[in-house]
Amino acid sequence: MPKPRIGSTNASARRRSGSSDTRVLYLVRHAIAAEQGPEWPDDDLRPLTERGIARFRKAVDGFATLGLKVDEVWTSPLVRARQTAELLAAGLSDRPPVKQLTVLAPGHPPVRIVDELARATPRRRLAVVGHEPDLGELAAFLMGTRRAIPFKKGSICRIDVESSGGGWSGTLSWFASPRLLRHLTE
Numbered sequence: 001m002p003k004p005r006i007g008s009t010n011a012s013a014r015r016r017s018g019s020s021d022t023r024v025l026y027l028v029r030h031a032i033a034a035e036q037g038p039e040w041p042d043d044d045l046r047p048l049t050e051r052g053i054a055r056f057r058k059a060v061d062g063f064a065t066l067g068l069k070v071d072e073v074w075t076s077p078l079v080r081a082r083q084t085a086e087l088l089a090a091g092l093s094d095r096p097p098v099k100q101l102t103v104l105a106p107g108h109p110p111v112r113i114v115d116e117l118a119r120a121t122p123r124r125r126l127a128v129v130g131h132e133p134d135l136g137e138l139a140a141f142l143m144g145t146r147r148a149i150p151f152k153k154g155s156i157c158r159i160d161v162e163s164s165g166g167g168w169s170g171t172l173s174w175f176a177s178p179r180l181l182r183h184l185t186e
Contacts, residue, residue: 021163025142025170026070026127027135028088029151031056031178033080044105048083055178056084056154060091062184063156063176070096071123076104076130084154085129096127104130110141114168127156142170154178 032052040046048056070092075085077100085098103116113134117126130138136148142159149157149172157175161168 022124023161023163024125025159025161026068026156027139027151027159028084028127028129028156029132029135029153030076030078030081030084030129031087031154033153044078047079052153053083053087055182056087057091058185059154059156059178059181060088062181063088064091064093065184069094069125070127071125072096072121073098073127073129074101074104074117074120075099076106077102078105078131081129081131085127088127088129104128104134106131106134108134110134110138113138114141118163139172142168143172144169149175152177154181156181
């Protein structure tokens, strides 16, 4: 996996100089989906289960208690990711629009995902709904690490990303399991 170029100046110096492009990315793995098998032979069409929908709605309620803003929700075109993205957007007070991005489907390298997102939107606070192992690889790429971060179904992490001089440098702000998110509402 290619590593991002990380500038030699620190993030606060880039912000002061106005030369940085700061984005907040919320990486979201799709919720619990039907198993692939005779009932769902086409992986692209597998929907969320009733349990997956119910549990992710509670996780979104927990996420919403944090009072965070999301400008847009970008999703893989696969059914389970689109459903997850719709649940996420519907559960947030600002009801951000949901948009599809083909490179969020399984099998695309992180550098391509980052490039496509940068081209697709100027917005700064994005939720990105996708699949494993791609999300974990994307998180690692953004943070400049080699080891992918494992995402359970319904997990959300926040990575603050600075871009400057053609490179990307991200910092993991937090990572929340779906269980933790559900407990935020208790």
